[in-house]
Amino acid sequence: MKTAIWLYLFLFVAFFDLHAQYPMLTPFAVSLGAAPSFIGLVMGIYSLTHLPGNLIAGVAVDRFGSRLFISASLVGAGILLIFQSRVTDPWQLLYVRSISGFVLAFLSPACMSLLAKLAKDHIHQGKLMAGNGLVHTIASVVSPAAGAYLAATIGFGRSFAMLGWVLLLTGIFALWFIKDMPPALVSPSDAKLPKGASPQLSPKGTESKAEPVAPGFPWTVFSLPIGLACAQGILAFELPLRGSDAATIMSTGILFSIISLGALVTLGLLFLNRYLPYKRTVFGVLLLAVCYYGLASGWPLPLSALLFAIGMAKGVIFPAMTSFLLQLSGPTRYGRTFSLLSISLSIGSFLGPITAGAVREYFSPYFLSFLALMIALALLFPRSTYKENWHANARSELPPAA
Numbered sequence: 421m422k423t424a425i426w427l428y429l430f431l432f433v434a435f436f437d438l439h440a441q442y443p444m445l446t447p448f449a450v451s452l453g454a455a456p457s458f459i460g461l462v463m464g465i466y467s468l469t470h471l472p473g474n475l476i477a478g479v480a481v482d483r484f485g486s487r488l489f490i491s492a493s494l495v496g497a498g499i500l501l502i503f504q505s506r507v508t509d510p511w512q513l514l515y516v517r518s519i520s521g522f523v524l525a526f527l528s529p530a531c532m533s534l535l536a537k538l539a540k541d542h543i544h545q546g547k548l549m550a551g552n553g554l555v556h557t558i559a560s561v562v563s564p565a566a567g568a569y570l571a572a573t574i575g576f577g578r579s580f581a582m583l584g585w586v587l588l589l590t591g592i593f594a595l596w597f598i599k600d601m602p603p604a605l606v607s608p609s610d611a612k613l614p615k616g617a618s619p620q621l622s623p624k625g626t627e628s629k630a631e632p633v634a635p636g637f638p639w640t641v642f643s644l645p646i647g648l649a650c651a652q653g654i655l656a657f658e659l660p661l662r663g664s665d666a667a668t669i670m671s672t673g674i675l676f677s678i679i680s681l682g683a684l685v686t687l688g689l690l691f692l693n694r695y696l697p698y699k700r701t702v703f704g705v706l707l708l709a710v711c712y713y714g715l716a717s718g719w720p721l722p723l724s725a726l727l728f729a730i731g732m733a734k735g736v737i738f739p740a741m742t743s744f745l746l747q748l749s750g751p752t753r754y755g756r757t758f759s760l761l762s763i764s765l766s767i768g769s770f771l772g773p774i775t776a777g778a779v780r781e782y783f784s785p786y787f788l789s790f791l792a793l794m795i796a797l798a799l800l801f802p803r804s805t806y807k808e809n810w811h812a813n814a815r816s817e818l819p820p821a822a
Contacts, residue, residue, distance in 0.1 A: 473525025653772025682731020
């Protein structure tokens with residue numbers, strides 16, 4: 421449990437630093453002379469360069485553990501933020517952001533894999549994932565407003581440099597305070613099993629070798645993180661484009677904080693972890709799609725109210741989605757599972773800003789958010805496999821925490 425507490429603490433600092441850049445990045449690019457389409461490319465290239473890092477992280481985290489990857493990602497991101505504080509033209513910003521995307525691609529699979537390995541059963545696993553979302557959300561409540569305040573008072577360059585030093589020191593401290601878990605925990609009686617296999621009792625009580633991935637894995641579930649990240653990327657692209665003066669930057673930071681407050685409300689409802697992850701996911705996606713349709717259609721509702729509802733939907737979706745993927749996957753493949761999740765999120769985060777910059781002259785990009793979510797929802801049609809290995813009142817066995 422001590423490892424989880426330290427991990428949450430370092431994740432809080434990392435998420436605070438990263439989310440503090442949201443209200444600053446677009447105005448900073450505008451101040452360098454970047455056009456809206458180029459700003460979309462800057463935001464999208466960050467996600468595109470996530471892909472090779474995610475592919476490497478999937479295998480490397482399962483094989484070598486999480487601690488070194490968490491520390492290296494934070495240190496590398498801090499150094500690159502310090503470089504980012506000194507860029508003088510949009511192309512330099514593009515280069516720095518592209519490298520940052522690769523470096524930070526290892527952070528999420530490593531953190532999520534370590535949290536999953538700490539769980540004693542699937543209920544505990546759901547609580548740990550909800551705790552990760554809670555830490556993420558608490559950090560993102562205050563960080564956009566704090567980042568906007570820093571940019572308005574000390575300027576973009578000094579703000580990026582300060583955030584970079586905080587990330588750099590956090591990565592160094594992570595080496596001392598985060599204890600890693602063994603890549604695989606195998607009992608002595610299982611020593612003769614092939615690598616990646618685990619014993620499984622048949623109905624007659626005899627042991628049979630289980631495959632690392634359950635047969636018939638529904639790969640269409642990864643359309644969900646693609647649609648979610650696409651919608652989120654469009655929102656992160658659109659909100660800061662309202663203006664680049666100090667007052668507008670501050671109001672944009674507050675709007676991002678309102679989204680996080682909405683997520684905080686539903687993340688605090690820990691009893692939701694006892695409901696089937698598939699049902700929670702479908703409900704959250706449907707609510708999120710309705711909110712984006714309201715933004716695109718110009719419903720006569722306050723912007724802050726719609727953003728708060730978007731945050732509430734995200735607070736339901738993300739813990740449910742991670743529990744859903746863990747339910748479908750196996751305990752020896754947590755690194756690969758979260759790697760594929762990160763790859764899907766990277767693809768969506770790349771497509772979102774790019775398409776938003778291309779179509780915003782013709783219609784509201786929020787229509788694309790609604791369309792992406794509805795396509796993902798259609799692909800999540802009910803299957804019997806979505807209920808397997810889930811018993812709300814039973815505690816299924818997972819590998820014990822070290």
